[in-house]
Amino acid sequence: MINVLLPRRGRELPPRPSPGDLLAEARGLRVRLGQREVVAGVGLRVCAGEVVALVGPNGAGKSTLLSALGGDVAPAAGEVRVGGRPAPDWSAPQLALRRAVLPQAATLSFPFPVEDVVRMGRAPWAGTAREDEDDAAVGAAMAATETAEFAARPFSALSGGERARVALARVLAQRAPLLLLDEPTAALDLRHQELVLRICRERAAAGDAVVVVLHDLGLAAAYADRVAVLRDGHLAAEGRPAEVLRDELLSDVYRQPVEVLPHPRTGTPLVLPKRDA
Structure with a gap:
């Protein structure tokens, strides 16, 4: 039986998902930015308990697909569902209880202390039965991302890598069951x-679903349950890393000859560019 927490001020709070629950889905998704179709008829399902990596060359549509899965970009055609409903059916506060988004760039106009930036992730829970978790959620997120040591420093004084980790801590503190992370390792x-x-x-082992945009195919191979390879807005392949990360496909998608070798100890695919020497 699912225990649903009752809100204090009339908001429906999401129950914790069970393993395998469908948390987000794109059906025939098409997204246009200006005159260009950036996502072209993509279908993708994201379930509780898994990490899904979106990979592909620059301009393939990875970030746009991620934004659409979070309900932040309106599709030209097709549908995105979050938590069992069409994304537009959720109000912004309700959507924030169900998915947390890490954009590529973390910028702030004011020199907020790091701890305050992380605490911003708790805003969706204000006035609900779960706002009592704020301190614990912030502390756990900062410990996990190794940002507690500079909790009092202004965000604007941090290096690019430190800002990236603080931004991730904010997303973790939000404690939404669906995490959408856009290139979280780029500055690290x-x-x-x-x-x-x-x-x-x-997070996946704890029952969340994670969708992460990555450029490092080695990280995708080592950590993702499924990999979705995008090319020119289309889904070129989707499946388990060992099934998808193949020499011929990747060489074609990236327009760069590569070779895929099994790791000598784990068997995980290692993707290497072919070089003359």
Whole structure:
């Protein structure tokens, strides 16, 4: 039996999903930006308990698809469903309880302390039965992202990598069951790239669904349950990493010859560009 928390001020709160529950879905999705069709007839399902990586070359439509899955971009055709309903049927506050979005760039106009930035992720729960979790959620998010040590520093004084981790902490503090992360490792060093993807796996193991845009195919192979390869707005392939990350497909999609080798210890696909020497 699902226990639904009753809100204090009349808002319906989402129950915790069960493993395999469908949390987001795109059906025949088409998105136009100006005169260009950026997403062209894509279908994708995202379920609780899994990490789905969106990969592909620049301009393939990964970020636009991610924004559409979060209900932030209106489709020209097709449908996006979040939490069992068409995304436009949710109000903005209700949608924020069900999905958390990490954009590519984290910018703030004012020098808020880091802890206050992370606490912004708790705004959707204000006035509900779960607002008592605010301190615990903020503390856990900062510990997970290794940002607690500079909690009092202004966000504007941080390096690019530190800002990226604080932005991720804000998303984690939101405690939505669907996490949509756009290139969360782009500004990070090797240690923190691995940290972020381990967090993704931990959230999936705890019952959340994670959709993450990645350029590093090695990270996608190592951490994703499924990989969706995009090319020119189309879904070129989708499936388990070992099934999708193939020499011929990737060489064609990226217009760069590659070779895919099994890791000598784990068997995880390693994607390497072919070089003359």
